Amino acid sequence: MSYSNFIIELLTNEVRPAIGCTEPVAIALCTAYGTELLGEEPKKITVFTSKSIYKNGMDVGIPGTKKTGLDVAAALGAALKDSSKGLELLGDVTDEKREMADKYLQEYSITVDIADTDRAVYIEALLESEHHHSRALILDRHDHLVELSLDGKDLPLVKKVSDTGSISKEEKEKFYHIKLQEIAEVIEGIPAEKLYFLLEGLEMNKKTAALGINERYGLGVGFNMQKNIDEGLVAQDLANLAFVLTAAASDVRMSGERVSVMSSSGSGNNGLTAILPLAALQDIRPLDDDALVRALAISHTITSYVKHYIGRLSNLCGCSIAAAIGSGSAIAWVLGGKGAIAGTVNNIIANQAGVICDGAKPGCALKLGTAAMTAVQAALLSIKGTVIEDPNGLADPCAEKSIENLATLSSNGMSNVDRTIIDIMQNRGNQ
Numbered sequence: 291m292s293y294s295n296f297i298i299e300l301l302t303n304e305v306r307p308a309i310g311c312t313e314p315v316a317i318a319l320c321t322a323y324g325t326e327l328l329g330e331e332p333k334k335i336t337v338f339t340s341k342s343i344y345k346n347g348m349d350v351g352i353p354g355t356k357k358t359g360l361d362v363a364a365a366l367g368a369a370l371k372d373s374s375k376g377l378e379l380l381g382d383v384t385d386e387k388r389e390m391a392d393k394y395l396q397e398y399s400i401t402v403d404i405a406d407t408d409r410a411v412y413i414e415a416l417l418e419s420e421h422h423h424s425r426a427l428i429l430d431r432h433d434h435l436v437e438l439s440l441d442g443k444d445l446p447l448v449k450k451v452s453d454t455g456s457i458s459k460e461e462k463e464k465f466y467h468i469k470l471q472e473i474a475e476v477i478e479g480i481p482a483e484k485l486y487f488l489l490e491g492l493e494m495n496k497k498t499a500a501l502g503i504n505e506r507y508g509l510g511v512g513f514n515m516q517k518n519i520d521e522g523l524v525a526q527d528l529a530n531l532a533f534v535l536t537a538a539a540s541d542v543r544m545s546g547e548r549v550s551v552m553s554s555s556g557s558g559n560n561g562l563t564a565i566l567p568l569a570a571l572q573d574i575r576p577l578d579d580d581a582l583v584r585a586l587a588i589s590h591t592i593t594s595y596v597k598h599y600i601g602r603l604s605n606l607c608g609c610s611i612a613a614a615i616g617s618g619s620a621i622a623w624v625l626g627g628k629g630a631i632a633g634t635v636n637n638i639i640a641n642q643a644g645v646i647c648d649g650a651k652p653g654c655a656l657k658l659g660t661a662a663m664t665a666v667q668a669a670l671l672s673i674k675g676t677v678i679e680d681p682n683g684l685a686d687p688c689a690e691k692s693i694e695n696l697a698t699l700s701s702n703g704m705s706n707v708d709r710t711i712i713d714i715m716q717n718r719g720n721q
Contacts, residue, residue, distance in 0.1 A: 293476045296465055297591055298484055305491055305590050306433075307550045308377035308558045311543070311650040313339075313347035315377050316413055316432035317360055317402065318367030322379060323426035324417040325371040327440045332417040333398050337364050338405035340412040341708040342603035342647075348715055349651035351508075351546020354383025355391075358546075360402040365391040368417070376433050381548050404712070410603040411556070430602070432556050466598045470619065470635060470689055473595065474628035477587045482580035485587050489579070491552025492572075492586060495539055495565045498549050502538030508545035511655035512538020529666040531570040532617075536562050537659030544652045554590050554613060555597045559654055563613035564589045567662045571621055581624065589613075589620035592631075599697035603647075605707035606700050609654070610645035610661045614638050615693075618665030626673035632689035633677030637668035639692045640678055640685040643699065648711050 308315060317337055325332055337360070339347075344360065352362045363380075369390040370382060394400060405412055413428040427437035438445045477485075499512065506513045515534045519526045539562045543551055554561040568585050571577070577585065593616030600606050615638050622630035641664055645657065671677075678685045684695045 293465060293468070293472075294480045296461060297473075297476060297587065298480065300594060301485070301488065301587060301590055304555050304594055305488065305561070306377065306553055307491075307494065308553045308561075309379070309381040309548055309550050310353035310546060310558075311347060311350040312377060312432045312553060312556060312558055313343045313650060314350060314352055314360060314363035315380055316343065316411075316428060317347065317363045317415075318370070319373060319376065319379050319433060320413045320415040320426045320428050320435075321364045321367035321417065322371050322373045323435060323438060324415045324424040325368040326373060327424040327426075327438065327445070328417055328419040328422050330419045330421065332368050332394070332419050334418040335364050335368055335394070335398070335400045336416040337402040338412070338414045338416075339402065340407055340409050340603070341404055341712060342410045342605075343413060344402070344404050345649045345708050345712050345715070346603065346647070347650065348712075349649055350544055351652075353380040353546050353548040354388060355546065361395060361400045362391070364400055364402055364415070365394040368394060373435075377553070378550060381550065383548065410601050462598075466595060467690075470592060470595070470631050471628045473591055474588055474619075474623050474631060477584050477591065478628075480584070480587070482583055485583040486579070488583050488586040488590070491561065492565055492569060492582070494550055494552045495562055496535070496569050498542050498551050498562075499535040499539040499566060499569070501547070501549065502541040503534065506541075507547060508541040508652035509655055510541060511659055512536070512541050515659065528570055528574050528670075529663045531573060532567040532662040532666050533659040535566040535570055536662035537655040539566060540655035540658040541652070544650060544654050554616070555594045555608075556602050557608055557613075559609050559650070559658055560593060560597075560613040563609040563658050563661050563665070564593045564616045567617040567665050568620055570662075570666070571624065577624065585620040585624050588623050589616040592616040592619045596693055596696070599693050600700045604700050605647055605704045606696065607645040607647045607657055607661075609658050610642045610664075611638070611696060614642065614661040614665040614668075617662065618669045621666060622669040622672055625669065630669065630672045633672030634665075634669045635689040636678035636682075636685045636687075636692050637671055637676070638664055639696065640682055641668065643684045643696060646704070646707060646711070649715065
């Protein structure tokens with residue numbers, strides 16, 4: 291497979307719409323699979339997840355409700371019992387389905403606990419009804435169903451929401467060791483019309499940002515930053531506009547509104563951070579569609595490149611690190627050419643390498659705004675010649691080595707971060 295075909299398939303697989311925070315939606319999807327098999331109401335639902343899934347879903351709003359909680363997501367998935375919607379499942383929460391989920395929560399046993407696994411994405415749903423019991427297992431990707439069973443009998447996977455595609459493990463490893471500049475060169479050679487599908491995500495995420503600018507959701511980070519601009523307290527420059535758009539969209543999404551956003555590498559917030567700084571650039575310095583779709587492709591592909599090293603779900607904030615590197619690299623490519631990408635990557639790593647992920651929540655809008663602003667600033671500084679030239683903490687003069695250093699930090703230096711954060715979150719009421 292050529293790198294151009296690899297990138298197109300990667301983008302097709304990794305740039306997908308989602309409604310609500312991806313982790314509770316994935317739990318709902320898993321219980322929906324299990325309930326479909328039962329053919330009757332589940333009387334007991336037990337869900338086991340990885341630490342990352344558990345942490346990321348604890349504090350975020352659940353679409354179609356005014357609630358938070360992984361048990362709420364599990365109950366909604368069972369009430370909806372329609373896996374065909376994939377990660378947009380919670381866009382169909384009607385009053386009837388919400389009332390049904392509330393009934394399950396009040397009358398039946400629904401528990402969500404942490405599985406004994408080192409996998410980043412692991413969701414196992416065990417459901418029992420009056421006459422049957424079922425099991426559904428999602429691994430590695432939020433919508434990647436790998437096992438289904440009814441009454442202890444494994445069933446063929448005739449209906450899978452996600453497919454990992456035809457990319458082999460060997461091809462992936464080879465791709466994720468090429469230079470970042472080479473990624474840009476490959477994308478420059480892809481016919482632009484093959485990338486036009488990425489414009490859908492741009493419009494989708496801009497629409498969500500507009501909601502958060504015009505009305506206060508969550509913490510109102512983007513909403514109030516726009517007020518500061520309107521009052522002349524800060525300028526509407528590229529960095530601040532990127533902050534406003536990205537934070538406003540996160541305000542809407544993290545508050546649990548039923549809107550679709552285009553995700554990137556398994557995360558809706560990554561999708562906002564990978565896309566909306568480019569929307570800001572398009573607003574201030576318009577690009578033709580060919581340049582715009584190539585910039586979007588660079589952003590998503592380099593986001594995937596970084597997440598390959600730090601993990602699909604990481605104890606590092608993927609928006610602050612991976613998606614900021616993606617959108618920053620794309621802005622650098624637009625304004626300064628592919629030679630400015632490596633400097634941009636190192637500027638971001640030198641700036642934000644230690645930002646932890648403490649779960650999805652309304653406060654993510656602050657992190658996303660900062661990540662978007664940092665992406666812009668890092669690119670503009672790189673274009674002007676401010677780059678890391680000597681070893682600088684985690685940042686190495688070789689940008690690809692800096693990304694490898696992030697992986698070492700995440701896997702070796704921060705191995706107990708998720709467990710510690712979960713302990714803090716679970717014990718907040720006892721302090």
